[in-house]
Each structure stands twice: as C-alpha cells, then as structure tokens.
Amino acid sequence: MVTSRDVARLAGVSQPTVSRALTDHPRVSEATKRKVREAARALGYSTNAIGRALSVGRSNRIGLVVADLENQFYANMIAPLHDELERLGHELVLITESAASAPLPERVAAHGLAGVVLSTTTVDSVQPARLRDRGVPFVYLNRVAPGVRADAVTVDPETGVREIVAEAVRLGHTRIGAIFGPRNTSTGELREQVVREVLDEHGLGLAQRDVLHGPFDFDTGRDGFRTLRERAGGPTLVLCGNDVVALGVLNAAAESGVPVPEHTSVVGFDDLPTSRWALVRLSTIAYDLDEVARESARLVVARLREPDAETAHIVYPTHYVARSTVSAPRT
Amino acid sequence: MVTSRDVARLAGVSQPTVSRALTDHPRVSEATKRKVREAARALGYSTNAIGRALSVGRSNRIGLVVADLENQFYANMIAPLHDELERLGHELVLITESAASAPLPERVAAHGLAGVVLSTTTVDSVQPARLRDRGVPFVYLNRVAPGVRADAVTVDPETGVREIVAEAVRLGHTRIGAIFGPRNTSTGELREQVVREVLDEHGLGLAQRDVLHGPFDFDTGRDGFRTLRERAGGPTLVLCGNDVVALGVLNAAAESGVPVPEHTSVVGFDDLPTSRWALVRLSTIAYDLDEVARESARLVVARLREPDAETAHIVYPTHYVARSTVSAPRT
DNA sequence: GTAACATACGTATGCGCTTACAGTTTCGCA
DNA sequence: TGCGAAACTGTAAGCGCATACGTATGTTAC
Numbered sequence: 001m002v003t004s005r006d007v008a009r010l011a012g013v014s015q016p017t018v019s020r021a022l023t024d025h026p027r028v029s030e031a032t033k034r035k036v037r038e039a040a041r042a043l044g045y046s047t048n049a050i051g052r053a054l055s056v057g058r059s060n061r062i063g064l065v066v067a068d069l070e071n072q073f074y075a076n077m078i079a080p081l082h083d084e085l086e087r088l089g090h091e092l093v094l095i096t097e098s099a100a101s102a103p104l105p106e107r108v109a110a111h112g113l114a115g116v117v118l119s120t121t122t123v124d125s126v127q128p129a130r131l132r133d134r135g136v137p138f139v140y141l142n143r144v145a146p147g148v149r150a151d152a153v154t155v156d157p158e159t160g161v162r163e164i165v166a167e168a169v170r171l172g173h174t175r176i177g178a179i180f181g182p183r184n185t186s187t188g189e190l191r192e193q194v195v196r197e198v199l200d201e202h203g204l205g206l207a208q209r210d211v212l213h214g215p216f217d218f219d220t221g222r223d224g225f226r227t228l229r230e231r232a233g234g235p236t237l238v239l240c241g242n243d244v245v246a247l248g249v250l251n252a253a254a255e256s257g258v259p260v261p262e263h264t265s266v267v268g269f270d271d272l273p274t275s276r277w278a279l280v281r282l283s284t285i286a287y288d289l290d291e292v293a294r295e296s297a298r299l300v301v302a303r304l305r306e307p308d309a310e311t312a313h314i315v316y317p318t319h320y321v322a323r324s325t326v327s328a329p330r331t
Numbered sequence: 332m333v334t335s336r337d338v339a340r341l342a343g344v345s346q347p348t349v350s351r352a353l354t355d356h357p358r359v360s361e362a363t364k365r366k367v368r369e370a371a372r373a374l375g376y377s378t379n380a381i382g383r384a385l386s387v388g389r390s391n392r393i394g395l396v397v398a399d400l401e402n403q404f405y406a407n408m409i410a411p412l413h414d415e416l417e418r419l420g421h422e423l424v425l426i427t428e429s430a431a432s433a434p435l436p437e438r439v440a441a442h443g444l445a446g447v448v449l450s451t452t453t454v455d456s457v458q459p460a461r462l463r464d465r466g467v468p469f470v471y472l473n474r475v476a477p478g479v480r481a482d483a484v485t486v487d488p489e490t491g492v493r494e495i496v497a498e499a500v501r502l503g504h505t506r507i508g509a510i511f512g513p514r515n516t517s518t519g520e521l522r523e524q525v526v527r528e529v530l531d532e533h534g535l536g537l538a539q540r541d542v543l544h545g546p547f548d549f550d551t552g553r554d555g556f557r558t559l560r561e562r563a564g565g566p567t568l569v570l571c572g573n574d575v576v577a578l579g580v581l582n583a584a585a586e587s588g589v590p591v592p593e594h595t596s597v598v599g600f601d602d603l604p605t606s607r608w609a610l611v612r613l614s615t616i617a618y619d620l621d622e623v624a625r626e627s628a629r630l631v632v633a634r635l636r637e638p639d640a641e642t643a644h645i646v647y648p649t650h651y652v653a654r655s656t657v658s659a660p661r662t
Numbered sequence: 663g664t665a666a667c668a669t670a671c672g673t674a675t676g677c678g679c680t681t682a683c684a685g686t687t688t689c690g691c692a
Numbered sequence: 693t694g695c696g697a698a699a700c701t702g703t704a705a706g707c708g709c710a711t712a713c714g715t716a717t718g719t720t721a722c
Contacts, residue, residue: 001440003678014702019680029700044436044465050390050443051678053381054707057332061424069410070604078409079400082425091442093392094413094423105375109332111422112381134375247608254609273401277578278585279610334708345672350710360670382708385677 002045011039022047053112061091062300063113065104067120069096071217073244076272077119077141080290084297090114097127105134115300121145122184137303141296143186144313151299152313153292154186157194157269160285160318164267165198167320168237171328173265177210177235179224179245188213188241191269195239210235214245221248225264229256234264236329243268243275246282250325261327271321281324287316333376342370353378384443392422393631394444396435398451400427402548404575407603408450408472411621415628421445428458436465446631452476453515468634472627474517475644482630483644484623485517488525488600491616491649495598496529498651499568502659504596508541508566510555510576519544519572522600526570541566545576552579556595560587565595567660574599574606577613581656592658602652612655618647 004022008015013032020028021036040046053059062085066074082092093111097120101107104127108116115137121128121144128148131138140152168176178195181188199205209231214220221240225248228234240246246268253260260266261283268275271286295314303309335349342349344363351359352367371377384390393416397405413423424442428451432438435458439447446468452459452475459479462469471483499507509526512519530536540562545551552571556579559565571577577599584591591597599606602617626645634640 001678005678015678016680016703017701019678020701023680027700032700046433046437046441048443048678049441050381050384051707052680053443054385054677054709055679055681057707059381069413070407072406075403075406075409076401078406078425082400082427086427092425094409094425096413096417102377106377110377110380112379112384251609274605278582332708336708346708347673347710348671350708351671354710358670363670379708382677383710385679385707386709386711388677 001048002043004045004047006043007036007039007045010043011036019047058114058304059091059112060089061093061111061113062297063093063095063108063111063116065095065097065116065118065120067097068217069094071244072247072272072274073216073242073270074119076289077293080293081117081141081297084294085301088297088301090297090301103130105130105136108136109134115139115304117141117296117300119143121186122182123186123189124184135307137300137307139296139299139303142292145186149311151303151311153296153299154313154315155287155292155318156315157191157285157318158198160269160287160320161191161194161198163320164239164283164285164326165195165202165204167322167326168265169202169204171265171326173237173329174204175210175235175329176204176206176237176239177212177228178206178239179212179214179221179228179241179249181213181216181241181245183213185216188216191241207235214241216242216244218244218248218251221245221250222252223248225249225252226256229258237265237267237326239267241269243270243272243282243284246284246325247274247280250280250282261325263330265326265329267326269318275323283323283326284321285318286321287318292316332379333374335376335378337374338367338370338376341374342367350378389445389635390422390443391420392424392442392444393628394424394426394439394442394447396426396428396447396449396451398428399548400425402575403578403603403605404547404573404601405450407620408624411624412448412472412628415625416632419628419632421628421632434458434461436461436467439467440465446470446635448472448627448631450474452517453513454517454520455515466638468631468638470627470630470634473623476517480642482634482642484627484630485644485646486618486623486649487646488522488616488649489529491600491618491651492522492525492529494651495570495614495616495657496526496533496535498653498657499596500533500535502596502657504568504660505535506541506566506660507535507537507568507570508543508559509537509570510543510545510552510559510572510580512544512547512572512576514544516547519547522572538566545572547573547575549575549579549582552576552581553583554579556580556583557587560589568596568598568657570598572600574601574603574613574615577615577656578605578611581611581613592656594661596657596660598657600649606654614654614657615652616649617652618649623647 004018005015008018018036021033085092119141128145144152180192212224249266268282268284271284275282336346339346339349349367352364416423450472459476475483511523543555580597599613599615602615606613
C-alpha cells in the first residue's frame with residue numbers, strides 16, 4: 001500500500017506537507033504542491049479514507065436506511081441519491097432496517113457513518129429520537145416523524161389529489177375506493193387525509209368496505225384488489241397509496257381478467273419509470289422523484305457542515321398525470 | 332463519542348482488555364468479559380469501525396461496481412448481495428463506473444474497500460488487471476474478463492438456449508432475430524455464440540438484417556424492435572440479450588400496436604421479477620439470480636480470508652420458462 | 663519450597679492521516 | 693545592513709483500535 005509517507009519521500013518533503021499539498025492548503029507553495037501531486041501520481045497514491053476519517057473524527061459516508069431493497073420505489077431512489085452524494089464527495093452505504101438487527105444508532109456508530117438518510121420512519125418510531133440524542137445528523141426522506149425536528153424532504157399530495165378527484169367527478173365516478181399506505185407513516189397518513197378532505201369537498205366519501213391499508217408494496221396492491229372486488233364488485237376507481245401498490249392492483253386485475261380502466265380505474269402516486277411503460281401507462285400523481293432524492297442528499301451534507309443551522313423542510317409539489325388507467329365508470 | 336477507553340475505565344480494566352473481551356479473545360476470563368460487556372452496554376458503546384479498520388489494515392466494506400443503477404437488472408442484484416454481505420458481517424458500498432471518474436483501483440484504495448464485486452467488466456477492460464496488480468481482492472459477477480484469473484460466478488446459457496430454440500423450431504419459426512448484448516462483454520459474447528451454435532445445429536441461421544447489438548438496457552430493446560421491424564417486417568421471434576432489453580422490445584411493440592406473440596414472439600434472459608408480472612408474462616431463460624448474487628458475496632468474503640486460495644468459477648444452470656410472449660409464427 | 667509453566671491482563675506501539683505549533687527561510691523596508 | 697514579519701515547512705501529537713510482548717499471579721509437579 002502506498003502511503004503519504006512514500007509520496008513525501010519521493011517528493012522530498014515531510015509527510016504532513018503531502019497532506020497539506022493534496023488538500024490544497026493555502027500555506028503551501030505552488031511549487032511544492034506541484035511536486036507533491038506529481039509524486040502522488042507517479043506512485044498511484046490516493047489518500048486513505050480510513051486514516052483521514054480517524055484523524056478528522058468522521059467519515060464521508062452517508063447511510064441510506066431502507067426497509068426493503070426489493071421495492072421498486074427504493075430502487076428508484078438509490079440512483080439519484082448516490083449520484084448526488086458522489087458529486088458532493090460522499091459515499092453511500094446501504095442499511096436495511098429489519099426487526100432483527102441492532103438499534104440504528106449503534107449500527108451507525110459501528111459503521112462509522114457521518115450521517116443518515118431515513119426513508120422508512122414510522123410515526124411511532126424511536127429511531128429519530130435516538131439518532132438525535134446521539135448527535136447523528138440525519139434527514140427524513142419522503143416522510144417525517146413527529147416530535148423530532150430534522151431536515152426533511154417531502155411531497156405535498158394536495159395539488160395532485162385535487163386534480164385527480166376533479167377528474168374522477170367529471171367522469172362520473174361515485175363509488176371511489178382506496179388502498180392507502182400504513183397508518184403509522186406520515187406519507188400514508190397525509191395522503192389519506194388529503195384524499196378524504198378533497199373527496200368531502202365534492203360531496204363524496206369513502207365507503208368503509210372500499211378502503212384498505214397496507215405496506216407500500218406490490219402484494220398490498222395485488223391482494224387489495226382481490227379483496228375489494230369481493231365486496232359488491234368493488235369501487236369503480238381505486239386510489240393507491242403509491243405506484244408500487246397500483247402496479248400490484250393492475251397485475252391482479254390482469255390476472256383476473258378485469259379490464260382496466262373499463263371495469264375499474266386505477267390511480268397511483270410517485271410516477272415511477274415503470275408506470276410510464278407502454279405496457280402499463282398508469283395514471284398517477286407525479287412529482288420530481290429524482291430531485292427529491294437529490295435534495296435529501298444535499299441536506300445531509302449541508303447538515304454535516306453546519307450542525308446547528310436551522311432545520312429545513314422542503315416540500316415538492318405534485319400534479320396528476322393522466323394516462324390509460326382512468327376512464328368513465330362502468331355502467 | 333464513547334470509546335473503548337471509556338468502557339475500560341468503567342469496567343476497571345485496560346483498553347486492550349476491552350478490545351479483547353469484545354472480540355471474544357480466548358485469553359480473557361469469562362468474568363472479565365462479562366464485566367466489559369456490561370460496561371459497554373451501559374455506555375451504549377460499539378466498536379468504532381474506522382479505528383478498527385485502520386488498526387487491522389483493512390475495512391469490512393465491499394464495493395459493488397455497477398454501470399447503471401437505474402437498470403432494473405442491477406437493482407435486482409443489489410438486494411440479495413447486500414443481504415448476504417450483511418449476514419457475513421460486511422457492508423456494501425456502491426460504486427458507479429463512469430468514464431469521468433478516477434481509475435478504479437485508486438477509488439478502491441481511497442474508499443478503503445476490502446474487496447470488490449465487478450459486475451460491469453468488458454472483455455477489453457484494464458480494470459481487472461489493475462486490481463490484481465494492486466492486490467485488491469475481487470470477483471466477477473455474471474461476467475468474466477479473459478487473461479485475469481479471479482473468482483467468478485456466471486451462468487451457462489446453453490441449456491436454456493437449447494430449450495427455447497427447440498421450442499421455436501417446434502412452433503415453426505424460421506426467421507429468428509436477436510438483439511444481443513455488447514460484443515465486448517463476456518455475457519453478451521457467450522450468449523450470442525451459444526445461440527448461433529444451437530440454431531446452426533437445427534439448420535437455422537441468423538440473417539444479418541435480423542441481428543442487432545447494444546448495451547443491456549431498455550432503450551436497446553425499444554429502438555432495436557423498431558429497427559428490426561423496418562427491415563421486411565422483422566423476424567417472427569426475437570431473442571434478447573436479457574430481460575431488460577426484452578422489456579424494451581415488449582413496450583415498443585405495445586407502442587406500435589404490434590401484438591405479441593401473435594405478430595412477433597419475444598424471449599428474454601434473467602427472469603427478473605417484473606417479467607413474471609401478469610401484465611408482462613415474458614417468456615425467458617431463467618436462473619437463480621438471487622443465488623448468483625449471494626454466491627458472489629460469499630466468494631469475495633472467502634477471498635478476503637484466504638487471499639491465496641485456488642480461484643473458484645461457479646457456473647449456474649439455466650432453463651427456459653415459457654410464458655405468454657412466444658407462440659407459433661405469423662403466417 | 664521451588665522450578666516450570668499456564669493464565670490473565672497491562673504496556674507499548676503503530677495503522678495513515680490531520681492539525682496545532684514551532685522552526686526556518688526569505689523578503690521588505692528602514 | 694539589520695530586523696521584524698510573512699511565507700513556508702517540519703515536528704509532535706493524537707484520532708480509536710488491535711496486537712506483540714512483557715509481567716504478575718496462580719497452578720502443578722517434584
């Protein structure tokens with residue numbers, strides 16, 4: 001392994017000078033910097049992240065806490081998040097949050113992480129409080145937990161929901177159903193609340209039998225569709241907690257030979273790339289998913305630099321994208 | 332931050348004893364171990380990965396080099412790979428390989444990685460040789476590069492290809508086309524070679540105009556389908572380099588209103604979860620993708636422990652899965 | 663009762679880096 | 693010509709941990 005000492009020897013300077021030269025310290029002469037850089041290149045040296053991390057007291061690694069890597073939604077978050085972190089000179093470490101694993105703050109410490117992006121917090125989770133108590137910088141991605149203030153990036157469902165509900169009313173839907181996300185997530189809770197409010201404004205309601213809840217995954221949608229259908233044929237339009245759930249619904253419908261949208265209209269939330277496929281063409285509530293992920297990366301990194309700055313809560317707008325899964329109700 | 336020294340003070344022992352006790356060193360008495368563990372728990376201590384890494388000379392972090400995180404194929408690799416690594420006590424760090432970024436070995440050193448999983452090597456890549464020269468343990472995942480021996484996990488296309496070709500012949504296809512992967516990847520090259528051989532055995536060939544090459548991504552399939560179609564209506568059956576390409580083909584067909592399989596049959600390779608969707612039902616050549624990913628994790632970790640052990644090349648079998656995208660040719 | 667040894671723990675050291683501080687050189691200016 | 697300040701660079705120390713080595717205590721055998 002090539003160390004800064006090797007570079008120092010070749011360049012004819014001391015080891016600390018190498019360190020300073022390579023970090024572009026202002027009090028090192030240009031001539032020396034050039035010499036050092038050249039020696040470093042000749043030896044194929046690059047500074048050892050571990051040594052640096054130990055010395056400065058923290059690494060440049062950010063953890064992304066996800067519940068389920070298989071989930072398409074998270075898969076689509078990872079790419080932009082990773083890119084943005086890399087652009088900012090940081091690394092991405094994946095952390096899955098399973099019941100079996102050690103408490104998060106311990107794992108963060110053990111992994112030597114500088115900060116964390118929380119994408120899976122439930123409202124009743126103790127994780128945020130623990131992280132705060134341990135002084136670990138973190139941001140909420142797409143969710144928040146009450147009680148513990150921290151930087152957050154979320155999405156405001158209202159505009160999008162307003163648009164689709166107006167459209168549904170225009171088309172003549174009166175029996176609207178929903179498969180909402182978990183009640184103990186802010187995302188699930190907020191979307192449900194907004195949907196109920198907006199429907200109410202139009203004099204519509206959600207019948208008990210036409211409402212389900214479940215995790216934001218494929219199976220929730222698949223099983224949900226079947227369950228709804230058993231109840232008096234099901235609603236004529238189903239609002240889903242997110243696109244992954246909606247994709248589950250769409251596939252269950254295809255399996256049972258139920259035509260979408262002729263028999264049942266389906267609406268998602270997130271506008272994943274898959275939803276735009278010609279085979280799918282899911283009508284959904286869209287927002288800039290990439291940008292949301294990138295923004296969360298920027299927030300953690302900013303937080304690292306200024307631990308005591310005012311917390312930011314950035315909210316992205318949504319809009320309804322009409323594709324091929326919504327039409328007038330069956331008669 | 333709680334350090335081993337703090338734990339030592341509380342437990343009334345020296346710092347090294349804490350280190351030994353927590354790593355379950357045999358030459359520490361049970362009584363002391365218990366005392367130390369208790370103190371550690373009381374303080375919420377967990378050993379600092381950075382300190383350990385610097386001390387032992389390497390981290391427990393494995394890099395996964397991917398070309399394109401957006402690609403569904405890689406997304407499906409990440410989950411099992413991550414799980415297996417975690418089970419083995421290691422972390423996953425994502426590394427994207429872009430032309431712009433620094434040479435891989437430098438980045439590996441800079442990130443302090445213990446080993447690397449290469450999933451993107453082209454046959455003409457210099458990366459493997461460089462990694463070998465630097466002494467960085469690595470494994471090939473799903474590909475290999477000639478000239479540089481290393482542990483590898485790959486897939487043998489032959490059985491699967493034999494099955495689908497036999498099926499195609501049985502159904503009466505005579506004009507078969509293909510959208511192969513890049514020529515400079517072992518995966519692309521091997522699959523193409525096997526397809527050509529097996530077709531040859533059946534007295535069939537691939538007409539020049541019905542063969543395309545391109546990266547293993549969605550656009551290759553989408554654009555490829557359009558291109559093939561312009562050439563005298565295109566083949567009656569298209570073999571795709573992988574499922575992602577096939578999904579591109581399927582969507583292009585849907586866009587152009589071309590019925591699959593009535594007008595054109597489509598075959599993929601990989602059997603991604605998406606291919607099993609009722610909306611898709613892609614006929615494809617399948618293998619145990621999860622297990623392949625997991626095996627590569629096991630191989631790197633094993634390599635870490637025994638750097639000089641004989642290299643292993645594990646090959647997984649394939650088989651054809653008939654779903655809804657293959658039928659008799661149009662007349 | 664002592665030699666020989668095993669057991670359990672402490673001391674010292676170093677991994678590669680950053681950074682506070684001290685030292686040396688150079689330069690400007692009186 | 694000399695002196696203070698500025699501009700560089702070197703020296704020393706320490707980040708948290710693991711580990712080679714040394715030491716004290718207990719154990720066994722005779």
